Amino acid sequence: MPDNESEFDAGARAPEPAAPVSEASSPAGAAAESPNGRHDPRNRRDRYGRRDRFRRGDRGQAQPAQAKPPQQGQLEKGAAPEAAGPPAAEAPPRVSRAPGGDRDRNRGNRQGGRGDGGGGGFSQRLRPTKGGIKVQSKKGFGESWWAKRWISVLENMRMGTRLQRGRTYARSGQVLSVEVQKGVVIAQVQGSRPKPYQVRVGVKGMSHKEWFRLARAVSSQAIFAAKLLSGEMPREIEQAFRREGLSLFPTKLSDLKTSCTCPDWSNPCKHIAAVYYLLGEEFDRDPFLIFTMRGMTREDFMGMLGGRKAEAAAEIMAEEEETAEPEEPAGPPGNPDDFWARKPAPDNLLGESGEVQPAALLHRVGQFPFWRGGDKFLETLQATYIGASQRVKQTISEF
Amino acid sequence: MVLRQMIVLHAAFCEGEMLLWGESPEEPSRTKGKRRTRKSTTNSPYDSGGARLSQAVAGIGIVFDPEKDTRQAVAWLPTVKIKVFPSSTLIADVAEDTAEAALAPWFVTALPLDAGRSHLLLAITGSRRRQGSNFLAPGVIIGDDLAFFADALWFSAGLVIRQQFLPDLIGGDGQYRALWRPAIVGQDQDKFHALVEAMPSSARSLTSTDAAPPSEAADQSLLDYITENVDALVRSPEDPGHRRPQHTLHDKWLHALRFGNGHIESPDPKMDELAHQVQEWRRPVQSSVDSPFRLCFRLEEPGDDDEQWVVRYMLQGARDPGLLVPAHDVWHGNKHGPLARQAPALREHLLVSLGQAASIYPKIENSLRKKTPAKFLLDTRGAHDFLKETAGALRQSGFGVLLPGWWNRAEAAQLAIRANVESSAQMGSLSLESLVQFKWEMALGEEALSLSELDELAKLKTPLAKIRGKWVEVNTGQIQAASAFLKRRTNEVASLGELLRIALGAETHSGGPLKFSGVTATGVVGDFLGKLQGKDTAFEDLAPPDSLEGQLRPYQVRGYSWLAFLRRGRLGACLADDMGLGKTIQTLAAIQLAVDNKEKRPYLLVCPTSVVGNWQKEAGRFTPKLTVMVHHGQGRARGAAFVEQAKKHNIVLSSYSLIYRDFDVLNEVQWAGVVLDEAQNIKNPDTKQAGAARALTADSRIALTGTPIENNVGDLWSIMEFLNPGLLGTYSDFKRKYFLPIQLFADAGATDRLRKLTSPFILRRLKTDKNVIADLPEKFEMKVFSTLTREQAALYEAVVKEAEAQLLMTTGMERRGVVLATLMRLKQVCNHPAQLNKDKEKGVANRSGKLTRLTEMLEEVLGIGDRCLIFTQFTEMGDILKEHLELTFGREVLFLHGGVAKKNRDRMIERFSREDGPPVFLLSLKAGGTGLNLTSANHVFHFDRWWNPAVENQATDRAFRIGQTRNVQVHKFVCVGTLEEKIDEMIEKKKNIAGRVVGGAGEAWLTELSNDELKELFALRSEAIGE
Structure with missing residues (x-):
């Protein structure tokens, strides 16, 4: 592994503020791009792009890319690759530029030595995708503190321009699918080759004993379970972890288990970074994701907290429904006395007319996980909520 | 029978679709010679058929082809042997024993209604029903099931207005549907279950084939119907015109949520995965929709030795709000109680709900630092915040909230400004124009507060104070404003009319942060206002005029005295006694009294044509000394001749159509008063006769009606505007302040204010009132x-x-x-x-x-x-x-x-x-x-x-x-x-x-x-x- 961060201190380094991330402010390679370059794939450059072309067709990939059968909870893996843009052969203009950081230069040189023949000039293009997953927020990659904590782990890894590339990938929809499994996240990322790379991101798991200790600590206060269940990560949970000598988030690179099928030997590569950023946004919505990635499902964890598994409770509920007294036939009864007549309806059927929080329910469930639509999910639907509410209110006042 | 044009309109929700059908009396020709047997499904003898259905709804703008647009549906109707029970004996009277009835299939002609048409029909139905009419058009009767769906639509509309819905994606095998699903939580659940109870069976008795009777339960059927409504109402009727390319399934879903009917055809197997994901995404809301309990917060006052308020957590039954399980019992619940087996699920539900509520109010979050949180404590200021802000926010999020009773009546316990009139015991006759001296004073609820008391309260610096054993809300800003107001303005003069408006609540705001809470008065003014509002002293009974023939019953003496009392204040009076209680004789007695008191000018008495004769007769019988002139019919006097004649009579009888047609000449006369009999004739303020009635100038005004006008808010304005112009403000004011809040949202505050404002001018006695019954002969x-x-x-x-x-x-x-x-x-x-x-x-x-x-x-x-x-x-x-x-x-x-x-x-x-x-x-x-x-x-x-x-x-x-x-x-x-x-x-x-x-x-x-x-x-x- 190239780099090791020192033990991460929760308070020592605040995550980056959620400022707009733009190419123009990125440390390397920005000067060569036009202000609008982000929207024009031909302006995109990746210093590994060329090498990719050389290696096209090379089946001997560095990372294993097992074909996995589709599983439940899987996103639309690979739904779009066939829609990828013009073939790479219609070569984008190569732009020569100086190599970046030391490691990169070494890497580049070595690759070059493997038959590139390009003379040190690297060109890159972003292969356009249709319907990839784009970060929804205009600023940052996650609003909540825990999402920012997650992102900061990545951003402290001195990835150089790979980090910036990863952001660009996350914004432009290069990630085609993300599938969350117990213990690992598997994603398809469109690089410059026609065939997407497969990225795996995992976090070091915890032993059963460790989980048990943690559960005991967490169940001492209702707030942990209450917040987690309602979609929020209680701040105090980090302390609870620490008191047990554990850490909720990865703090050093070795806590992460990442891999990518791209030829870049650097880990994390930009593809991993892109997936990582998207996970940041999903953390906003579902704080339980970190538990899942560490091998603990929501149900199992709640079971540990309650001292009794939630499924067991569900079973009991179901059982009770079954053993409940047999209901009367559901269809209407045949007695003509009751058949036609109604009883009075309750008062005030419309409900209170007071101020309505716009799309409160929508915001309560929040962002759709790994949204792949062209329109922003929450903004678009909020407009529908407000429009419908006003339209109906207007209409009924006419009757 | 001859009632062939009659139709009872029915609606049923059948397999996701609204079907309209009708019942009409059987045509004789169809029964003759054709004996049906019940071996197979046959046409219902009372089926209205497409043509009559079409006629029935054409008037409200639903036009369709009776042949092509209708279809045969199967109605499962109560049947004995071969006889089907119609919904109403207007259709037919079936003498069979109802105990033996069972559902059997009959063919009927049904018109499928799309959302637009059904909403139009139901909106009109609902509006007719609110007006008290059971007809859509003459001979077109609104069936109970149709009326029920109008209510259900109203409920659905409320859900959409309050944005209680969430997108969903359902389906499989290539056929999917993007759906706006209602989220029925909190108080809406109570209403929903009440609606299920109200639902007539006929609303779910149609099927497409006669293979099997409908089997869906009432609550499921209603939920499906409301879901269809909400989905249709949320969708914009406009087409976007341009379309964004749909590259992904997400694009498809989002587009289908916004436009068209929501159907998505997609062979992509990943669609199933997306649908599953949508369920996962919806779960936080769906689980609270499905839960049989909701989290409820109960605010409890401090005990006598205590400073602390307590908010206790409870689980409240979603179907039965009276069922309250304290959180303590959920955490520690005894293992054998009725809820013991559900305890883990209840605990999880309580945890989730508390987690959600925590973000609404920090005190809740703090309370969760315990293992088994069951309450939190508040100081008085905190309790006030909870009452003012938090309770509403929690309610809107679907949580239950139980507050002390006095808070709900808080209007009475707020600091408000009050006019205090000290007038002498005798002051001659009062009219609304009389100028009256008064002082302003401050009151908390009923209690008057002195300046020094105000300053005391200001020092307390708490928003809630216990004054003489009762909790009341105090607002430092208000107290300071009040104190400043009192120091600035002491003695004032206003007309009695202005004070009356304050006393009755027509004026609510002083312009600053202070509200008016009425008028206290002594002396004649106090007497007058008190009598008017029926407080303390009642107006005195007057002796009936000597020349009145016949005996006034005691309650009639009251009514007659009341009319005379209001006349003295130049106020309009609406006498709304039940039919038969003698509105006529009370009115005639009041007129006779005025004439006895030297009233020389004539009264104009306006009534429907059909009772002109009756009035003439009754006047002749009860008040033979009054001269009555009938201004009616072809030969009626016109122009100056009319004015001349009218002056010579005590009463001029005329009809509603004439007050508009002959307005110019009628308004030439100086009327002592105008009386409108059957005053509901002017309930619609836009009609010509209503306009003419309001425009007539007269010293006193009386409206007579036997229909309970106070129940129909919309009709009230026109009559009150005739009686006491300006009392309810302009019609658009009235609509905004009273009509819409009451009619659309059943706003209790607006209802109360309106009642307070109008009740001094409406006297309504029922035959069943105790003191009336005693006065009435048995026959x-x-x-x-x-x-x-x-x-x-x-x-x-x-x-x-x-x-x-x-x-x-x-x-x-x-x-x-x-x-x-x-x-x-x-x-x-x-x-x-x-x-x-x-x-x-x-x-x-x-x-x-x-x-x-x-x-x-x-x-x-x-x-x-x-x-x-x-x-x-x-x-x-x-x-x-x-x-x-x-x-x-x-x-x-x-x-x-x-x-x-x-x-x-x-x-x-x-x-x-x-x-x-x-x-x-x-x-x-x-x-x-x-x-x-x-x-x-x-x-x-x-x-x-x-x-x-x-x-x-x-x-x-x-x-x-x-x-x-x-x-x-x-x-x-x-x-x-x-x-x-x-x-x-x-x-x-x-x-x-x-x-x-x-x-x-x-x-x-x-x-x-x-x-x-x-x-x-x-x-x-x-x-x-x-x-």
Whole structure:
């Protein structure tokens, strides 16, 4: 592994503020791009792009890319690759530029030595995708503190321009699918080759004993379970972890288990970074994701907290429904006395007319996980909520 | 039967679709010769069919092809053997035993309604029902199921307005649907379950085939229906025009949520995964929708030695809000309780809910640092914040909140500004223009606060204070404003009218942060205001005018004194007593009193044409000293002549149509007052007659009505604006401040304010009021005088002319025959032209003064849930009445005549005695005059007369006999100016000997009269004609 961060201190380094991330402010390679370059794939450059072309067709990939059968909870893996843009052969203009950081230069040189023949000039293009997953927020990659904590782990890894590339990938929809499994996240990322790379991101798991200790600590206060269940990560949970000598988030690179099928030997590569950023946004919505990635499902964890598994409770509920007294036939009864007549309806059927929080329910469930639509999910639907509410209110006042 | 044009509209929700169908009486031709068997499904005999369905709804803008657009559906209807039970006995009366009924399939013609059409139909249905009408159009009756769906649509609309919905994606196998699903939580759950209870079975009794009866449970069916509504209402009716390319399934879903009908066809197997993901995404909301409990917060006041308020956590039953399980029991619940087995699930639900609530209020979050949180504590300021802010936020998020009772009545416990009038005990007569001196003072609830007390309160610096054992809200800003206000303004002068508006709550705001809370007053002003609001002292009863003929009952003395009291304050009065309590005599007495007190100017009395004659009669009877002029009909005086004549009378009687047509000349007269009888005639403020009534200048105004106008908010403005202009503000003010909040949102505060504002001007006594019942005789008879229409008058004169000629040429038995035939024919004319001419197919409405009057009176009778008997001698007239009344009121009218078999007769009597039975029972005098016991009626109408009090009394006694618990009103109809009136007068004169003279022999004695006497008897007097 190239780099090791020192033990991460929760308070020592605040995550980056959620400022707009733009190419123009990125440390390397920005000067060569036009202000609008982000929207024009031909302006995109990746210093590994060329090498990719050389290696096209090379089946001997560095990372294993097992074909996995589709599983439940899987996103639309690979739904779009066939829609990828013009073939790479219609070569984008190569732009020569100086190599970046030391490691990169070494890497580049070595690759070059493997038959590139390009003379040190690297060109890159972003292969356009249709319907990839784009970060929804205009600023940052996650609003909540825990999402920012997650992102900061990545951003402290001195990835150089790979980090910036990863952001660009996350914004432009290069990630085609993300599938969350117990213990690992598997994603398809469109690089410059026609065939997407497969990225795996995992976090070091915890032993059963460790989980048990943690559960005991967490169940001492209702707030942990209450917040987690309602979609929020209680701040105090980090302390609870620490008191047990554990850490909720990865703090050093070795806590992460990442891999990518791209030829870049650097880990994390930009593809991993892109997936990582998207996970940041999903953390906003579902704080339980970190538990899942560490091998603990929501149900199992709640079971540990309650001292009794939630499924067991569900079973009991179901059982009770079954053993409940047999209901009367559901269809209407045949007695003509009751058949036609109604009883009075309750008062005030419309409900209170007071101020309505716009799309409160929508915001309560929040962002759709790994949204792949062209329109922003929450903004678009909020407009529908407000429009419908006003339209109906207007209409009924006419009757 | 003749009621072929009648249709009862039904709606049923069937397999995701709204189907409209109708029931109509069976056509005779279809029954004849065709005996159905129940071997297979057949057409319902009462199916209205496409054409009639189309006619019924065309008027409201739903146009369709009766053949192509309808389809055959199967209605599962209660059936005994081969007979199906119709929804209403208006369609048919099935005498079979209901106990044996079972659902059986019948074919009906159904019209599928898309969302747009069904919403239009239901919105109009709902609006008709709120106006108290059961008709969509004449003869088109709103079935209970249709009315039910109108309510369900209203509920759905509320969900959309309050944005209680969330997107969903359902389906499989290539066919999917993007769906806006309602999220029914909190109080909406209570309403939903109440709606399920209210749902008639017929609302879910249709299927597409007769293979199996509908099997869906009522709650599921209703939820499906509401879901369809919400989905349709949320979707924008506009097409986007341009379309974003749909690259991903997410794009497809989002697009289908916004446009079109939401259907997505996609062979992509990943769609199933997306649908699954959507379920996961929805889970936080869906789980609270599905939960049988909701988290509830109960605020409890501090105990006596305690400073702390407590908010306790509970789980509240979603179906039964009275079921409260304290959080403590959920955490530690005993292992054997009824909820023990659900405990883990309940605990998880409690945890999730607390986690959600924590973000609303930090105190909740803090409380969660315990293992088993069950409450949190608040200081007084915190309690105030909770009451003011948090409680509402929690409620809106679907949590239950229980607050102390005094908070809900908080309006009374707020600091407010009050006018204090100290006036002398005698000050001469008061009018609204009188200027009054007063001081401002501050009040908390009822308690007045001095300046020093205010300063004390300000020092407390808590928003809630316990004053004399009661918690009240105090606002430092308000207190300072109040203190400053009091120091700045001390003695003020305003007109009594302005103070009255403050006293009644018409003025709510002083312009600053302070609200008005009314007026306290002593002396004459206090007296006046107190009496007006019915507080403390009542206005004194006045002695009835000496010249009043007849006795005022005690409650009538009150009403008459009240009219006089308001007149002294130049305030308008609405006397809204139940029918039969004597609004007429109270009004006449009040006018007589004014005249006795030297009122020289005339009163204008406006009434419907049908009661002009009645007023004239009653005035002649009760106040013979008052001179009455009828301004009506073709020969009425015009221009200056009218003004001249009017000045010479005490009362000018006119009709609603004339106050508009003759407005210019009417307004030339200086009126002492304007009285509107049947004032609901001006309830619609936009009509010409309403505008004219408001524009008439007069010193005092009285509105008379027997319909409970205070129940219909929309109608109130026009009448109040006539009575007391400006009291309710402009019509658009009124709509905004009262009508819409009350009508749309059942706003209790607005309802209260409106009641407070209007109640001093409305006096309504019911027959059932204790102090009225005591005053009423058990049976009291009234003559109902009505006029003839022009058609009736012409016919009447033709009959008389013919008779005169015949009388000259006949003698003996033949002459007697002519006399009796003529009598008969004249009575028929008085009843209805169609009875004589046998031309009821020309329509019966508006052709007979009697029928018009009867219809008006029945509207009041049925409006307050009373029941009545109507007697007529003529079977043909009974048929006319039955048809007309059924079409007008949409209720079955029973008709017992000589041709009714014993079995049917018994059944009619049994049904009339049932509380939900038909409220109107028509009887022919011969068939129904004796032997029956019909005490569930408390009104008896004699539509035509037998001229034999004994026979009539015998008939009346069907209702007035042992078992009758209410007062019985007897209304005897008489056409003024006709032989009916003359015979009536003769009988009245000879009342004592009437039994002897006219007894037994019916009308035979009339044949003994001489030709001249007969001529006199038959002659039509000019006042007979009402048009």
